[in-house]
Amino acid sequence: MTTSLMLQRFITGLSAALALSATASQAADLNARDFLSAPAGTSIGVLYLGNEQANRFHGAADPVGNARLDVNALAYRQIWFSDICGRLCTPQFVMPLVEVDARLPGAAERERQSGLGDPQVGGTLFFVDRPEDRVASGLLTMLTVPVGEYDSQRPGTSPGANRWGATFVFNYTRGVGEKWVLEASLEAQLYGDNDDYLGMTLEQDPLYRLQAFASYDLTDNTYGALRLIHAEGGALQLDGRVLEDTRQRYTQLGVELGHQLSPRHQVMLALSHNVDTDNAFHGSQALLRLARVW
Numbered sequence: 001m002t003t004s005l006m007l008q009r010f011i012t013g014l015s016a017a018l019a020l021s022a023t024a025s026q027a028a029d030l031n032a033r034d035f036l037s038a039p040a041g042t043s044i045g046v047l048y049l050g051n052e053q054a055n056r057f058h059g060a061a062d063p064v065g066n067a068r069l070d071v072n073a074l075a076y077r078q079i080w081f082s083d084i085c086g087r088l089c090t091p092q093f094v095m096p097l098v099e100v101d102a103r104l105p106g107a108a109e110r111e112r113q114s115g116l117g118d119p120q121v122g123g124t125l126f127f128v129d130r131p132e133d134r135v136a137s138g139l140l141t142m143l144t145v146p147v148g149e150y151d152s153q154r155p156g157t158s159p160g161a162n163r164w165g166a167t168f169v170f171n172y173t174r175g176v177g178e179k180w181v182l183e184a185s186l187e188a189q190l191y192g193d194n195d196d197y198l199g200m201t202l203e204q205d206p207l208y209r210l211q212a213f214a215s216y217d218l219t220d221n222t223y224g225a226l227r228l229i230h231a232e233g234g235a236l237q238l239d240g241r242v243l244e245d246t247r248q249r250y251t252q253l254g255v256e257l258g259h260q261l262s263p264r265h266q267v268m269l270a271l272s273h274n275v276d277t278d279n280a281f282h283g284s285q286a287l288l289r290l291a292r293v294w
Helices: 003-024
Strands: 043-058 068-080 089-103 111-116 120-130 135-144 165-176 180-191 194-197 200-204 207-217 222-233 236-238 248-262 265-278 280-293
Touching: 043 265, 120 165, 207 248, 222 265, 248 280
Parallel strands: none
Antiparallel strands: 043 068, 043 280, 068 089, 089 111, 089 120, 120 135, 135 165, 165 180, 180 207, 194 200, 200 236, 207 222, 222 248, 248 265, 265 280
């Protein structure tokens, strides 16, 4: 194998891992019934405990199959329901802590880094809000602020991404019958430039995703849900040079189980798995979410 090809695979693997580890610290992934609203004046604190593991990287960057990934994330999200926007909206912020343990495509050894990820600020503006009918529609906008811990010589496992980002999610939620809730969300993740990526400038095309849920009331306090996430995009450029085989495509299927412990406390467990992946890590995800209404 030529030195240039080895370097291409290594940089491609670093770039893919950077995109994935940065995503792990974000809260772009929705959960079932996230857009069912609460009255103005309500405040909700949410704690996320997430893990993502992959024993394979599907793509040209890892032809021998040595890549491995293990990401642990702890994130706190604070949400306020308010009518300050002239209609219902939810100002919010997310503070993540991330641990990344990975053997990147093309790398000889594993790397591990942990620390503060890039926080996010933003909120949802509701266009439709009929909680009595379980009907809602809104636009979630989150700005990623590049203040997380970052190592320019080990960018693939850094908790922060050293770049601004913006995520836009348009959702429509509708209750069907007495027990079903169906949801669909269209999402765009936009990325600023990382101007210190191994001493070079990394650019990334937008990543577009569809998230869909079908949830069912098992009891008055418990629901189960099926989830689908499909993503396309995110191709990379380094110092203006297009990196081949970096456009991502993946499909995830999963299940969720949520339970209302009390009028103010809820717990939710989500499990998902990649069923189809191109140019990204192929693995499984687990999430435990704890919510407290104030």
